[in-house]
Each structure stands twice: as structure tokens, then as C-alpha cells.
Amino acid sequence: MSNEIIVEDSIFRVGRVISVDGRSIRVSVDKAKNSSHLVYKGDLIKNVSVGSYIKIIKGFTIIIGKVEGEFTYEDKIASTKEYSSDKEKINRSLSVSLLGFFNKKEFERGIKEMPLVDNECYLLDRQEFNQVHDFIRKTDEPLVIGTLTLEKGQTITVGIDSLFASHIGIFGNTGSGKSYTLAKLYFELFKIYKDNQKFREKSNFFLLDFNGEYVTESENVIIPKDYKNIYRLTTKNNDGQKYPISKETLYDHSFWAIVLEATEKTQTPFLRRAIGNSSLADKIKTNDSLKELIKNTFWLGIAKNDGELGQKVLIEFLSELYYSLGYSNLLDIRDAIRERIKFYARDNKREFVYIDAEGEWHWDNDMRTKILDHFEELELPDTEINDLDVLKIQIIFQYYDEIIKGFANIEHLAPLIKRLGKNFSDIRKVIEAKEDVSTSKNFTIVSLKEVNIHMRKILPLLLCKQLYEEQKTKNDETSHLNIIIDEAHNILSRDSNRESEQWKDYRLETFEEIIKEGRKFGVFLTLASQRPSDISPTIISQLHNYFLHRLINNNDIIAVEKTISYLDKLSFEYLPILPTGTCILAGLSAQVPVVIDIGAIEKEFEPNNKTRSLIENWKD
Ligand SMILES: Nc1ncnc2c1ncn2[C@@H]1O[C@H](COP(=O)(O)OP(=O)(O)OP(=O)(O)O)[C@@H](O)[C@H]1O
Ligand SMILES: [Mg+2]
Structure with missing residues (x-):
């Protein structure tokens, strides 16, 4: 062993392992190292302290640990000697947790071997310290993000x-x-x-x-x-x-399931049916076919002769549409019809009846003609309805269609329709559908x-x-x-x-x-x-x-x-x-x-x- 190595060893050695308990190790510090700094070749080197690293030599294996705590206790024997220095009167020990080991000159995290009692412990030299903090794998490229807090000047x-x-x-x-x-x-x-x-x-x-x-x-x-x-x-x-979204996204029911906070079991499948109903969408796009659609759906609801359903269709369906269409006189028509229609008993069952201005009663087909006549006065917006609104109206039609036909359960879907207005008006403020979103x-x-x-x-x-x-x-x-x-x-x-x-x-x-x-x-x-x-x-x-x-x-x-x-x-x-x-x-x-x-x-x-x-x- 050359002189240099012996000197280095003696300077850098800090102590030896005195106990091994799971991952935590105790190290007894050499008494000569009870100072905050060491001098080596004219350089001041920081001695071990909490937060610093030490290496433990076990045969050919170099294990790296981090100092987590430091303890002192009195050395009874040294204390009784009259001429010993104060430094010698205390024993200092460190608690160390294991971090990794040197593998062919490279630091690796993890534990492969545990140290043994009496293994020698050393300070890390500059090169080893750098290796421990070199986080770049061979195939990777470096990005500088800052410096070590406890070791000024060491970039990370x-x-x-x-x-x-x-x-x-x-x-x-x-x-x-x-x-x-x-x-x-x-x-x-x-x-x-x-x-x-x-x-x-x-x-x-x-x-x-x-x-x-x-x-x-x-x-x-x-x-x-x-x-x-x-x-x-x-x-x-x-x-x-x-925010631009593609047309595809616009017609993706899972997109709307999120916007409308739809429940998975009943409301999402409903949305899939509604948005996938392209024939409905086509009808909504031109005023004539839309008018037909409104008339047909409305009559379908009344013809069921279900008091509760009829009222719902009469009031909610037309109001809902009114608020989605932008402009129309649907509310006037709704009120005019409402005044004329009554739910009445006839031949032991209750039925809708239309009472005209002269007080004459009309049933069945007669009633149908009378009701549908009201829609002749329907005025719809003359501008084209945009894609988002078409979608919303589509959902409304699908909902009433299914409710009237008894395909769907009101309790399950009504909360969704309730959210429709508010959520739609919010979402249209923040997204737009575009052909090209690249x-x-x-x-x-x-x-x-x-x-x-x-x-x-x-x-x-x-x-x-x-x-x-x-x-x-x-x-x-x-x-x-x-x-x-x-x-x-x-x-x-x-x-x-x-x-x-x-x-x-x-x-x-x-x-x-x-x-x-x-x-x-x-x-x-x-x-x-x-x-x-x-x-x-x-x-x-x-x-x-x-x-x-x-x-x-x-x-x-x-x-x-x-x-x-x-x-x-x-x-x-x-x-x-x-x-x-x-x-x-x-x-x-x-x-x-x-x-x-x-x-x-x-x-x-x-x-x-x-x-x-x-x-x-x-x-x-
Ligand atoms: N590394 C840094 N160097 C210089 N200035 C910094 C640094 N980190 C934060 N600051 C400054 O500190 C202030 C607070 O930082 P920042 O806003 O990032 O905190 P935050 O944790 O995101 O707070 P909040 O939770 O309130 O968002 C800012 O004025 C920022 O410029
Ligand atoms: Mg912040």
C-alpha cells in the first residue's frame, strides 16, 4: 500500500460499524474525528454530520449510507484519566440508513449486502460524492434543475x-x-x-x-x-x-356524458341513443320538418290519454323546446292549447277533450285536427340552428319520445334533462366545434x-x-x-x-x-x-x-x-x-x-x- 493511500485512509476514515439492525446501522466515530472539519492536503473537508453520506467497506463491496442521527455518551474510562483531552471524554455514534452501493464504479440504489459489525466507515471523496448525485443513466440526457442545498455549488x-x-x-x-x-x-x-x-x-x-x-x-x-x-x-x-373540439368529439356520446354528468347505467345509454339518432338530427335542421316533428311528438303525448303525461308534454316539452330554440312563439301556442284542452271523464274513463271557442267539445281525430291547427301559426327562427343546439334539441326530442312511448323511466332521465339547460349554456361559452383542430x-x-x-x-x-x-x-x-x-x-x-x-x-x-x-x-x-x-x-x-x-x-x-x-x-x-x-x-x-x-x-x-x-x- 502506498503512503498516499494510507494517509488518505486515515484521514477519511470516520469509524466502524457497531450494530446492524435491519436497515439502520450504528457507527462509532473515531475519537480523532470528533471535529466539524478535517484538513487534507490543505483543503478543509466537512466531517460527517447529519444529512451527509458515508461509505462502509465490506471486503470488496462498498455500501453507501446516509447519516440520520448523531448521539454522544460519556466515555467512563477516558473521563477518569487526568490528562486526556476533552475530545476523548466522549464517545460519538451515528445512526445511518443504507441507500445503495457502488457497482463497478457506478452508484446504484438499493441494498444487495448488509454491512457487518466492525466494518470500517469512510467519508466520501469528491468523485464518489458526484457519483452518488449523478442521476443520469447512460442512455439519458441531462437537464439542470438546480443546486444541492446542503452542498453549495453542486448542480443537480x-x-x-x-x-x-x-x-x-x-x-x-x-x-x-x-x-x-x-x-x-x-x-x-x-x-x-x-x-x-x-x-x-x-x-x-x-x-x-x-x-x-x-x-x-x-x-x-x-x-x-x-x-x-x-x-x-x-x-x-x-x-x-x-377551446376547439372536432366534429367527431361533438358527436361522441361519452363527451356529452361528461358534460351532462350522466350516470353510467341509464343516462349514458340514453345519450348514446339520442346522439346516435341521425334521422332526428336531420329533421331538426330544417324548419318544415322540425315543425312536423314538434306536432307529431305533441300529439303522440296527448293521444296516450294519460293525464300526467299529457300535462308534462303540454307544458314541459314545449317550454323546453322554446328555451332551446332561441326564438319562437311556442309559449303562446302552448298557452292557447292549454286553455282549450281538458282532462275529462267519458264512458267511465278519463280522456283529453278539446273545447273550442264556441264551447263545443271535440274528441279523437276531431281533437287532433283542432290541436294541430294551432301549430300552423308556429314561427321558428329563420337562421340555421348551429350544431350544438341541434344536439341539445335532439336530446330533448329523444327524451320525450321515449317517455311518451314508455321506453324510458322519467325518474331516471329527468335529472339529466334538468341539467341540460345550465350545462349546455356553460359549455357553449367555452368550446366550439371545428372541422380541423390540428x-x-x-x-x-x-x-x-x-x-x-x-x-x-x-x-x-x-x-x-x-x-x-x-x-x-x-x-x-x-x-x-x-x-x-x-x-x-x-x-x-x-x-x-x-x-x-x-x-x-x-x-x-x-x-x-x-x-x-x-x-x-x-x-x-x-x-x-x-x-x-x-x-x-x-x-x-x-x-x-x-x-x-x-x-x-x-x-x-x-x-x-x-x-x-x-x-x-x-x-x-x-x-x-x-x-x-x-x-x-x-x-x-x-x-x-x-x-x-x-x-x-x-x-x-x-x-x-x-x-x-x-x-x-x-x-x-
Ligand atoms: N426557485 C425559486 N427561485 C426564485 N423565486 C422563487 C422560486 N420558487 C418560488 N419563487 C417565488 O416564490 C413565490 C411563490 O412561488 P409559487 O407561486 O411558485 O408558489 P406556489 O407553491 O405555487 O404557491 P400557490 O400554492 O399559492 O400556487 C413566487 O413569487 C415565486 O416567484
Ligand atoms: Mg402555484
Whole structure:
């Protein structure tokens, strides 16, 4: 052994293993190493402390552990000696958890061998330290995201493949830097690839922005505005931007099942029948055939001679149509007929009868002619009814047709028809059907800031499901979709009283499916949220990479602790005290959990989320 190695060994040696208990190891520190720094070749080297790494040598195997705790106790024998230095009077021991090992000069996570008592322990040299923090696999490319917090100057790079072909979770309290971290990841990614033709063709990024943080005036957040589509949706009025959907989507009953919050067993099949009824659609499109349709349906309802049904058709059917048609005199006709029709007893049964202005009674065919005469005065809008309205009217006709014929149960379908008006009027403010929805840009931001709470639940589900299904049917192994959702608790929370249980299950199941199955089709989620405890544990536990910012609430910490297996005890202790912009990176793309300072984004590309300064605004 050369002199150099002996010196190095003696300097870098910190102690030896004194106990092995499962994954936790105790190391007794050499008394000469009870100082905070060591001097080696004129350099000051930080001695072991909580949070640092040590290597344990077991024959030819090098095992790496992380120091989690430090303890001292008095050395009784040394204390009784009069001339010993104070340093020698204490024994120092470390608790260490095992992280991985060196495999042919490369660091690998996991445990292959356990150390033995009396194995020697050393500090890591610079090269080994770098290897432990080198997260890039051989086939991957690096992306610089920040620097190590505890080791200033050590940049942290992650593999692009291992990060972006994975589900990412970013959690932390408000103001802890989640949105900034999210923006940083994609900012760095786009910086490298944005001009690559293949990147633009093969990948698709879709960002849901609940607070309008990513749609500043300059529209340059994350990437310059020329590279992305921005949709600022609003339900406040009809003048906002609209998200384009294809004609195919428009006639997809599962799309409407989401918009109308349809139940799976009865309402969704009904919608399928309604939307698939193309002959109905054709009739609605021209005024003459529409008039016929109204007359026929109305008469069908009366002819059943069912008092309750007749009243319903008379009043609700015509009113419903009136509100969907835009303009018509249907209400006048309804009132005129209502005045003339009575439900009366004749020959031991009750029947509808038409009493004309002269007081004469008309039954059967006679009555039919009289009633239908009223519709001669029907005026309908002379502009063409747009596709969305045709669809809505189609649903109304199908509903009354089935009810009148007794095919469907009112109790099952009525709630759906009740939602029709409100949900339709909301959805038409935010989407439009287009022949061609293709775009050359592969980054889309949808801002839901101005969208009402009701649509905030429906729209994300609608859009994400749509994108997911599209990607699934593409069946192209080279294509890739990233769905990015900031403030993800808005749609992934388990407790919400605004919706039915069934609907909530459906919403969660959809995202759970993307999490569970998405990888196969190249669909990946990036979620940021302040409330991990609110989000379904199935979703949190299936994420691959975690950026954990400051978390103070105990429930949130527990939620993270329960579901994330990558994190060691020490990292959990850090969670409540992390400063803004600092987070723990754990998961598949980091061999060891590391505390990192997220690097800065150029000013122009930052999200719009400045923490307000009150006094700045209050100064005269
Ligand atoms: N790495 C960082 N470098 C510089 N500034 C940062 C960094 N991270 C966060 N900030 C700043 O801290 C503030 C809060 O950050 P951010 O809006 O990202 O927090 P958040 O966790 O998304 O909060 P909220 O939950 O309210 O959305 C912002 O002004 C942001 O510019
Ligand atoms: Mg945010």
C-alpha cells in the first residue's frame, strides 16, 4: 500500500460499524474525528454530520449510507484519566440508513449486502460524492434543475427520459414554490427541444391553469408565445376564447356524458341513443320538418290519454323546446292549447277533450285536427340552428319520445334533462366545434381562471379524457402526451359536496386510469397541489417522481409519508422547514432523495405568481 493511500485512509476514515439492525446501522466515530472539519492536503473537508453520506467497506463491496442521527455518551474510562483531552471524554455514534452501493464504479440504489459489525466507515471523496448525485443513466440526457442545498455549488441534473416519461408530483404549501418549480422543469425542457421538428411532431404538452398564472399579458411564460396555443376560457359571457373540439368529439356520446354528468347505467345509454339518432338530427335542421316533428311528438303525448303525461308534454316539452330554440312563439301556442284542452271523464274513463271557442267539445281525430291547427301559426327562427343546439334539441326530442312511448323511466332521465339547460349554456361559452383542430404547436395552455366552479370540475375531466383517449387510439409508440395540472386538488380531491358520489367516483377513476395505464400509451401527468392529503392516495402513490416543497400541515405530511416509499426519515424532518424555492427531489429519477434549490427562470418566462408586498402598494 502506498503512503498516499494510507494517509488518505486515515484521514477519511470516520469509524466502524457497531450494530446492524435491519436497515439502520450504528457507527462509532473515531475519537480523532470528533471535529466539524478535517484538513487534507490543505483543503478543509466537512466531517460527517447529519444529512451527509458515508461509505462502509465490506471486503470488496462498498455500501453507501446516509447519516440520520448523531448521539454522544460519556466515555467512563477516558473521563477518569487526568490528562486526556476533552475530545476523548466522549464517545460519538451515528445512526445511518443504507441507500445503495457502488457497482463497478457506478452508484446504484438499493441494498444487495448488509454491512457487518466492525466494518470500517469512510467519508466520501469528491468523485464518489458526484457519483452518488449523478442521476443520469447512460442512455439519458441531462437537464439542470438546480443546486444541492446542503452542498453549495453542486448542480443537480436529472435525466430527461426518466423525468418526463414519468408521472410527476409537486407538493407544498401555498407560496412554497410549486408553480415555479413546475415552470422551471418545462422551461428547461423546451429550451433544449423547442425547435426540433421531431419534438414538435411527436410530443404534446397540455397545461391546465386554474388561476391564470401561466397566461400573462406577454404570454411568454415557460416558452415564447409563438410556440404555444393559449385559451383563456370564461363562463361569464359568450365573448371569450373557445377551446376547439372536432366534429367527431361533438358527436361522441361519452363527451356529452361528461358534460351532462350522466350516470353510467341509464343516462349514458340514453345519450348514446339520442346522439346516435341521425334521422332526428336531420329533421331538426330544417324548419318544415322540425315543425312536423314538434306536432307529431305533441300529439303522440296527448293521444296516450294519460293525464300526467299529457300535462308534462303540454307544458314541459314545449317550454323546453322554446328555451332551446332561441326564438319562437311556442309559449303562446302552448298557452292557447292549454286553455282549450281538458282532462275529462267519458264512458267511465278519463280522456283529453278539446273545447273550442264556441264551447263545443271535440274528441279523437276531431281533437287532433283542432290541436294541430294551432301549430300552423308556429314561427321558428329563420337562421340555421348551429350544431350544438341541434344536439341539445335532439336530446330533448329523444327524451320525450321515449317517455311518451314508455321506453324510458322519467325518474331516471329527468335529472339529466334538468341539467341540460345550465350545462349546455356553460359549455357553449367555452368550446366550439371545428372541422380541423390540428395545430402545429405542441404546447397548449388552458386558463380556467374565469370559469365557474361547476365547469371547473367538468372541463378538466372532459379535456383530459379526450386527449387521453386520442393518444390511446393513436397507438404510436413514438408519440408522447404530458398533461400538466397546477392546483390539481381542484379536480383530484376526494371530499367535495358539490357533486354526486357517482360522478365523483367517475372523475377520480378517470385520472386513476391515466395514472395506472397512461405509461403504456405514452401519457404522463404532472400534478402540483397544496393539499396532498386531499388527493386520492391511489394517485399519489403511483407517481414516479416527487418534488416536495414545504409542507406544514400534519395531514399532508402523513399523506406524503404513507404513500411515498422513496423518502427517508431525515427528509421528512426537513419538510416543514424548507424555504421557498427549495424542495426535496425523490423518486425514480433521483437515486437518493436530495434537497435542492430550484434554479432561476429568466424573468420573462416566470409564471405570474409574485408574492404581494402590501407596504409597497401602501406607500404614497
Ligand atoms: N426557485 C425559486 N427561485 C426564485 N423565486 C422563487 C422560486 N420558487 C418560488 N419563487 C417565488 O416564490 C413565490 C411563490 O412561488 P409559487 O407561486 O411558485 O408558489 P406556489 O407553491 O405555487 O404557491 P400557490 O400554492 O399559492 O400556487 C413566487 O413569487 C415565486 O416567484
Ligand atoms: Mg402555484
